[in-house]
Amino acid sequence: MSTEQFSLKEAILVVKKKSDPNGLYVVDIITTFGARSHAFLVLFFCLPFIQPLPMMGLSTVFGGIIILLSTFMALEKSPWLPKKFMSKHIKHNLVVSSCDALIKLLSKTEKLIKPRFNFWLKLPPVRIFNAFSIAFFAFLLALPLPIPFSNSVPAYFMVLNAIGLLEDDGVLILVSYVIAIAGLLFFASLGMGATEFIDWFRLKIGI
Template identity: 35%
Template sequence: MTSFARVFTDRVRTSELLEGYAVHLRGERVALGTLVALLGKRSFGLLLLLFALPNLVPLPPGSSTVFGLPLLLLCAQMMYGRSLPWLPGWLLKKSIPRSSFDSMLARTLPWLRRIERWLQPRLTQCTGRCAERLLGGWCAVQAIVLALPIPLANFPPALCIVLIALGMLERDGVLVIAGSLIGLISLGIALTVGYGLVQGLLLIGQA
């Protein structure tokens, strides 16, 4: 089992960090603010992941906007160079029962460990402090695309943010680059669809 001292180092996996926290957790409830403080800089990657993942599956109309706006807030803070994400106090105080937290970890940790086997620290300059500001700007563009009501255009920007978030969590620059390239495709699709919609509206107006 991971020792509590080790979980605060930068070299451990995210799964180890969460597991070590759960082992030493005290109290009957787990607050979001506590998790953000525990994960430190990694909390940006984790929150990006949490808000982007749902957009990889079909959602009711308007859902992408609900997830896109918090992503935009987080990305703006990355661009500004904040070391920890700022969230409203009422949200940081939100908590879940300890039993629910343990159950969630039991389901998600095996999957997270499988993903981590493929990830490793490489091209770490792509995940450093300066790079993080640039990534914040690029993810902000993707969050805007995600929030727009463009049919069938949610998946590419969401995948871009998910890959970048995973790369940030595990300091894997290769994954960050892959996500950024997918972001170019995402932006191209959005511009093409947007141009087509504008042209269609102009034709309707001239009819």
């Protein structure tokens, strides 16, 4: 059953109910959300990274998956993932905890997040730009950096952006772009700091 006509909160409840004790297939999420499954999968795979400590290894795998999803989002194609992954079970406890966290978040923000200022979201240039932005921040998420917030900063942008897409909220999409600019400044400062450290180290050892 597709839930494209349901609210995000209602669709999440459907996903939660579909999860049996063995878990949930990734393909079940795609079947449930239909055309909106790209954004929900991006949201689902970003949730583990909203805490400040980096999760190297896992972030590289999930970042690569999100890049693939964003490609199909840009092309307006149904999401495709390798067959081995599509048939993979997501653990029941992870499904339930993730769905509960999302429902709790949406319950607190449901008066703030709603369909609005969305006439521009369906424009092809906007869709492509947004998908590229998700892919770029997924790449940043995938970087194996042992630095606090190096996972969470890209995740904040992608979580807000995905919720904005799922709820058809143009204002929230714009807010996510503000977070994206802050994220770019964060990674630029990391790059500048790394460059200065390398220069200092080379000077110390006389290279």
